[in-house]
Amino acid sequence: MFSIQNYTVESLASQFGTPLYVYDGNKIEEQIGKMRTAFAGTNLKLKYACKALTNINIMKLMRKNGVDIDVVSTQEAHLAILAGYQPHQIQYTPSGVAFAEIQEAVALGLRMNLDSLPLLEKVGQTYGNSLPVCLRINPHIMEGGTLKISTGHKDSKFGISIEQAPEIYEIVQKYDLKVVGLHQHTGSDFKNANVIISAAEKLFDLAFKYFPNLEFIDLGSGFKVAYHEDDHITDMDKLGKGVVKVFNEFCAQYGKEVELWFEPGKFLVSECGYLLTSANVVKHNPGRNFVGVDSGLNHLIRPMMYDSYHEIINGSNPDGEEKEKYDIVGYICETDTLGKDRTIPTVKEGDIIVIKNAGAYGFSMASNYNSRFRPAEVLIYNGAAQVIRKRETMEDILKNQIVLDI
Structure with missing residues (x-):
């Protein structure tokens, strides 16, 4: 049986x-351990993408294991706070929400991840440089299974197109915005470990050219898990070695150590x-x-x-x-x-x-x-x-x- x-x-x-x-909590801890092992040698921070499974007790288990949290709504943020998270541990990554929700997120003290030029402009108009912000960049990479779960390709609604980098910089300069992070997410179920390295290198180029004061680079997630015995999965060891190498090279050239963030959801709980x-x-x-x-x-x-x-x-x-x-x-x-x-x-x-x-x-x-x-x-x-x-x-x-x- x-x-x-x-x-x-x-x-x-x-x-x-x-x-x-039924959820196996010890399996979650095992998956957290796999990620920490894969990316050892960097200043790693994990943010659980809680939209995958929002039960407060799962959030509490993540917090117990030192995993911060990524939310896509203020409702998820309230759940995270009830689970014991402090606002600074919560990264808020909205998509097309009303500005009233952005204002609520600011009032809660969440870390902001902005994914459109109009939103960037409005945040600048409203808050000036009083908020540290992260920019969600669309790297124009088609990965992550079908179009329904791919989020980093050119026609995706998510993120600011990497081709709009000069326009991003213009708004940042206009309002003297405090950009502390760059973020990308290609989507779920990517199989080729090199794809996240390619996306990372695009963010590195932006950092060198426009953003000298970053605190972190957020490479999202999308690691493929096995759905049947012979299923192809993301090779975490290969991915980890490749990312650690290029990330540490980036930090050396950038002139400071920045944090490496990931936002695993499915990988931790599926x-x-x-x-x-x-x-x-x-x-x-x-x-x-x-x-x-x-x-x-x-x-x-x-x-x-x-x-x-x-x-x-x-x-x-x-x-x-x-x-x-x-x-x-x-x-x-x-x-x-x-x-x-x-x-x-x-x-x-x-x-x-x-x-x-x-x-x-x-x-x-x-x-x-x-x-x-x-x-x-x-x-x-x-x-x-x-x-x-x-x-x-x-x-x-x-x-x-x-x-x-x-």
Whole structure:
């Protein structure tokens, strides 16, 4: 029977019910350690991109391990503060938000990462040089899987085009802006370690030409994790050696040591997460078998939204010799395929079907579509399993609705 740490999935399902998100906290710590090892020899700072998984307890675990935080909304910032972070530990990287949210972020004392010329201009007009700011640069690099998850290519909405460097500098000079950091993010799932080195070198060129007083260079993240046994992943050792070499050479030429920042999200939490579901029905149609589970795109939208692959196993019978090919489908009234043409040990009604790599962008993108409840979340850390979010009830569905006398 499949286990997470010392808990079988059937015991977890029995105790906490399904569908259920389960996170292995020690796996998160293992991933943090891998990053620190890969980039040893630099003044490294990790910022957890918390949009991947925003449960306060996951944030607290990151803070316990000395990982700061990157947020994309002031709501995430408030969660981070509740988790114990100080405002100066929070990097705020908005995209196309109203200026009122920028003002809220400034009032909170967050570190600002600005991603457009109009926003840079408005911050200069409003705050002058009173704020330290970081600039998000679009390096015009196409990496990170499909267009849906690539953010550093020329046609992406994210960042200020590297071709607009003179215009950036003009605004910086106009308002005497205090630029302390340069940032880029190519997107998730890049496989070629050289791509982040190429992006870094573009930021180095900007630093030499325009920005003599930087405190850090932020290379984002996007490291590819394994979604199945033979999957290609980012070679962290190769990446680390290459980045450390060019970064230290940059610091020597720049004349000062600056911090090297990364913003891992998926890399830290993807492999820690499992979505446990129950097989509601096993349906044998002519030419195709279906396993219908008690979850769906409302709880894990990535397969339908990104065509992403998640390994799926029969947690109740992981080593069964008799196998069949199934489509694993959800209970939502849409085409709702979690996994297609999966050959796994024979499934019977009531078996626990486990979807792996569900820690990143699983619960954080979940919804109440079809008025379904969102699942409970459980953290297993140092051998203890604890609920970190209750399963929703009908009260949660109704609590913000106003019933009129119609």
